[in-house]
Amino acid sequence: MLSKENIAEYFQTLQKTICQAIENTDGKGKFREDLWQHHSGGGGRTRVLTDGNIIAKGGVNFSAVSGEASEALQKQLNLTEKADYFATGVSIVQHPVNPMVPIIHMNVRYFELSNGICWFGGGIDLTPHYVVEEDARWFHQQLKAACDKHSAEYYPKYKEWADNYFFIPHRNETRGVGGIFFDYLKPKDETPKEDLFAFVQSVGESFAPVYTHLMVKNNQLPYGAHEINWQMLRRGRYVEFNLVWDRGTKFGLETNGRTESILMSLPPVANWVYDFQPEAGSEEEKTLSLLKKGVDWV
Template sequence: MRIDKQAITDFFTDLQDHICQALEITDGTGTFHEDRWERAEGGGGRTRIIQQGGVIEKGGVLFSAVHGPASEAVLKQMKATQPTDFYATGVSIVLHPHSPMVPIIHMNVRYFELSTGECWFGGGIDLTPHYVDAEDARWFHAQLKTACDRHDPAYYPQYKTWADDYFFIRHRAETRGIGGIFFDYLRPGDDDHKAALFAFVQEVGNSFAPIYTHFMQKNRDLPFGKREKKWQMLRRGRYVEFNLVWDRGTKFGLETNGRTESILMSMPPQANWVYDYQPEAGSREAETLQWLKKGVNWV
């Protein structure tokens, strides 16, 4: 089966529509504002932002499809060895909830194609709870393992380890959250392999709405107070640190004159930093920090 870039692009636009609809229904009051934009060099996208909803304080569901001559930075990022044109499309999501009992979530699914004929897929989903709940973490990873296993039993352990390594705040020696799956540069060997990889990317994309709406519904009414909100602001600070210091996509976008508002969509509306903050021994905050490490076997 031959899968072309238009079929992939059409799936991503439909995926954005489906996810936004599911989030609005579950949120109850929040609606997405759409900002359509064009890239001078070619292509554009639809940035959809939700703010001050019933559950989601700030979030974005972004679709883009851009093309044109690849700059030196793009060639380096894409590991291309000669000047070429490129086509890139995908959906990227970050959601920051009001409640510290509802986790932050991130997803990205993407496709790149060069005029040389080379192409590849990338993506993943990861979860950043403000408070790590082991039961929720096991459920989350079980959903991802099931999605992976439908395509290849080797995917989950490989891509789970990749996520642990990627979503790691090196200067803090802690993971951003409880991880998930992460994959990149999945290059098809032939048309059938490309169709199989695309089916896997579709599976990952379609798993997002059921996973996050589950957490929205399950945790939205859990009680919390000032202590939990203070902790949430500190954990958001860690999220900002990772995205600005270590995230390849953020750094690449800013270094290549990308669309700043869309690139920084992932930032929370508020975050705090406290000098040398140490949680009370035996507290839920201290317990959460104990979970923020690589190699936790959730399933």
């Protein structure tokens, strides 16, 4: 029988595998590791790489924490009585040096309550500073292939969910070109826990080959001060989403998680320019025109 300990052990191995792939591809940067304990039980292993050849700042976090659900968490989960929780997962954000290399995020997670309820969640999405349609299509094709191994319904359903989730309402734009997002996948008779876990594994294991391909493909492309200025603005948008809208950030802070690990997702440097308007016909304007819901990338 699949246990929470089995799932947590897999996530630890996934973290290790992904860190090795990123280090090997970057060629310079090495992950610093911090082990930490959660005040109510469990803890985590935070790994952060800085000042690499390709990655300016990247984090690959593992956690397995437990405790009594706070009032805020009870409200979020619609719990009518107190319960203990167990949460484990891997969370990743990579901010590249070269503006032609996209930012990427992935999270795969498992949540279990002492009342017997459990579920999986996660997602993977791409945030290019400059949208390259060929790369966006390829990225979505890889995610569709990972989904299709388990159900033909997964990709269109979770792609739409990602469009809606990775959206910045106060800017009326998507954070990037989307990907897939899913949550509250609970075991049922027709979809047992083991099948859901296999799907989550397929998503998690797609990360390293997908992102290392994009790192290698785009890292040698030329750029200058103009592109760096735009990169800083797009990083600013990333910060806005993560601090204002991201549920994972809110959950971590509401459960008194480790702040440094929670805010690992933020870039090393970002910028906000008042009322910035891209030049007509520019690559920046083209990118903004593609940051919208419902783009059919496959």
